[in-house]
Amino acid sequence: MSRTSDLRGATAPHELHPAERPGVLVKPGADPVLRATGIEKWFGENHVLRGASITVWPGETVCILGRSGSGKSTFLRSLNFLEDPTDGRVEIDGVSVAADPFRREGKQRLARIRELRMRAGMVFQEFNLFPHLSVIENCIEAPLHVKGMPRKEAEEIAERYLDKVGLLDKRDEYPSRLSGGQRQRVAIARALSMQPKVLLFDEPTSALDPTLVGEVLKVMADLAHEGRTMIVVTHEMDFAHEAADRVYYMDQGEFAEVGPPEQVIDAPQDPRTAKFLSRFRTLGGKK
Amino acid sequence: MAKPLGQQSELAAAVAKNDRRRERAWRLHFRLVSAGILALILLFIITYLNVEATFISRAAPFILAGAGLTIGVSLLSITLATLLATFGALGRLSRSATANAIASFYVSFFRGTPLLLQLLFWYLALPQVGIVLDPFVCAVGALGMNYGAYMTELFRAGIQAVPGGQREAAVALGMSESTAFRRIVAPQAFRIIVPAIGNDFVAMLKDSALASAVTLQEILWRAQNIGRKEFKSLQTLLIAAAVYWVLTIAFTAVQNRVEARLAAGDRHKEVKG
Numbered sequence: 001m002s003r004t005s006d007l008r009g010a011t012a013p014h015e016l017h018p019a020e021r022p023g024v025l026v027k028p029g030a031d032p033v034l035r036a037t038g039i040e041k042w043f044g045e046n047h048v049l050r051g052a053s054i055t056v057w058p059g060e061t062v063c064i065l066g067r068s069g070s071g072k073s074t075f076l077r078s079l080n081f082l083e084d085p086t087d088g089r090v091e092i093d094g095v096s097v098a099a100d101p102f103r104r105e106g107k108q109r110l111a112r113i114r115e116l117r118m119r120a121g122m123v124f125q126e127f128n129l130f131p132h133l134s135v136i137e138n139c140i141e142a143p144l145h146v147k148g149m150p151r152k153e154a155e156e157i158a159e160r161y162l163d164k165v166g167l168l169d170k171r172d173e174y175p176s177r178l179s180g181g182q183r184q185r186v187a188i189a190r191a192l193s194m195q196p197k198v199l200l201f202d203e204p205t206s207a208l209d210p211t212l213v214g215e216v217l218k219v220m221a222d223l224a225h226e227g228r229t230m231i232v233v234t235h236e237m238d239f240a241h242e243a244a245d246r247v248y249y250m251d252q253g254e255f256a257e258v259g260p261p262e263q264v265i266d267a268p269q270d271p272r273t274a275k276f277l278s279r280f281r282t283l284g285g286k287k
Numbered sequence: 288m289a290k291p292l293g294q295q296s297e298l299a300a301a302v303a304k305n306d307r308r309r310e311r312a313w314r315l316h317f318r319l320v321s322a323g324i325l326a327l328i329l330l331f332i333i334t335y336l337n338v339e340a341t342f343i344s345r346a347a348p349f350i351l352a353g354a355g356l357t358i359g360v361s362l363l364s365i366t367l368a369t370l371l372a373t374f375g376a377l378g379r380l381s382r383s384a385t386a387n388a389i390a391s392f393y394v395s396f397f398r399g400t401p402l403l404l405q406l407l408f409w410y411l412a413l414p415q416v417g418i419v420l421d422p423f424v425c426a427v428g429a430l431g432m433n434y435g436a437y438m439t440e441l442f443r444a445g446i447q448a449v450p451g452g453q454r455e456a457a458v459a460l461g462m463s464e465s466t467a468f469r470r471i472v473a474p475q476a477f478r479i480i481v482p483a484i485g486n487d488f489v490a491m492l493k494d495s496a497l498a499s500a501v502t503l504q505e506i507l508w509r510a511q512n513i514g515r516k517e518f519k520s521l522q523t524l525l526i527a528a529a530v531y532w533v534l535t536i537a538f539t540a541v542q543n544r545v546e547a548r549l550a551a552g553d554r555h556k557e558v559k560g
Binding site for chain 2: 080082110114115117118120121122124126128129130131132141142145146147190191194
């Protein structure tokens with residue numbers, strides 16, 4: 001859409017406030033929705049994340065690219081503390097949680113992490129729908145038992161999002177009766193039903209049969225275009241190119257390059273990014 | 288070479304018919320052999336053992352009268368064991384060192400010593416410290432605690448069999464660990480565990496015979512008692528065996544029902560998208 005303005009190819013500083021950046025649909029003066037600073041992660045001797053930082057403004061879609069094992073999934077999972085980082089801080093919609101590697105903090109921190117998670121909906125590679133609950137029950141489980149929302153209200157909200165992902169007619173089905181693409185769309189509706197400030201996608205199409213990837217990407221692109229704030233770890237170059245406002249390229253636990261897709265994907269400055277992307281090009285992926 | 292379609296379907300029909308015929312023959316064969324074994328046993332009893340109809344008609348009702356106690360002890364014990372196993376499994380999976388140590392100690396001790404010894408301990412040893420318990424209470428306590436230890440490991444495995452992504456998805460939605468366990472993990476673990484509880488119940492029906500050692504007047508105690516008195520243990524033990532066997536067959540059938548119903552409950556699981 002109009003977001004992919006011709007101005008975006010210009011080398012605007014990526015951390016510049018988006019209101020000052022061309023072509024991004026963000027209200028001027030808005031604060032970032034999510035800010036993660038200096039995220040470090042050690043798995044034993046293995047230095048997986050080396051001080052990675054990210055800032056995301058409301059309405060932005062950010063794609064994180066990088067080869068397998070570069071740490072991009074670990075980084076995403078650190079944003080809602082599914083992975084407890086060794087150092088760094090994450091702030092989402094005013095809720096701020098710092099790494100606590102020595103576990104000095106107790107219940108209060110856990111409560112803040114839960115606050116933070118309620119603001120960040122997550123979509124997993126393996127869907128992780130609850131198999132013992134129907135589609136609608138999957139969607140209202142957390143609103144009911146986390147937010148304490150009345151059932152009627154929770155169902156209305158969930159139905160709205162099921163309709164958005166095109167699966168309202170599967171309302172009472174069980175996940176196992178759905179195709180992979182349908183399951184992932186339900187997972188998106190489930191995340192949306194908590195009305196989060198930001199959606200985190202962890203390689204949402206990697207576990208899907210190639211014929212089913214399209215329907216999921218389409219739902220995600222629609223969400224991006226209507227101004228949802230999203231962070232998407234993905235290998236889908238076309239999606240990143242079409243839907244992302246900014247692209248982060250991760251290499252060995254740090255971001256090697258950040259910028260609009262036209263810059264990072266089409267004219268990478270960093271040699272590591274260029275090398276990674278050249279593989280896609282040899283496959284004739286990009287127009 | 289491709290055959291005409293008509294011929295192919297004829298072939299398929301013939302194959303299916305042949306398969307069905309073989310299946311029927313196999314089942315008939317199975318039943319004949321089973322009936323033969325049973326007939327041989329009965330023949331042996333009738334020919335070589337002094338079968339006295341009057342004695343049996345006296346002994347059988349006396350022994351059978353213990354069945355209620357056997358079933359009662361087993362039901363109460365499996366209930367106690369299930370409760371203990373639930374707490375035990377939570378303890379074994381707990382990050383709390385205290386809870387984990389208590390649960391581990393419980394499992395290790397009660398699995399590491401003979402059930403008969405534990406039973407005798409309740410009945411013979413506890414009175415020395417002033418705790419005198421009814422044989423029924425001893426039986427339920429000993430069986431329940433012993434089975435609880437075994438079932439702790441079973442429950443733990445059941446909980447661990449639920450994919451980690453389920454807990455992750457739940458907490459990512461903002462659920463606390465305990466809510467995630469209660470609402471998401473436990474219901475899925477339950478479906479894995481229930482058939483195993485049924486198995487253990489059937490095993491317990493037979494292990495409850497140990498309670499005869501602490502004078503609980505269940506099936507085996509009655510069979511021994513009347514058999515010794517009249518020097519007809521062979522007859523009475525065979526009667527007791529028959530009672531246990533019938534009970535086992537009956538409860539296995541019940542268990543199969545429950546399992547079938549559980550499977551029907553998540554029939555949708557088998558349908559692949």
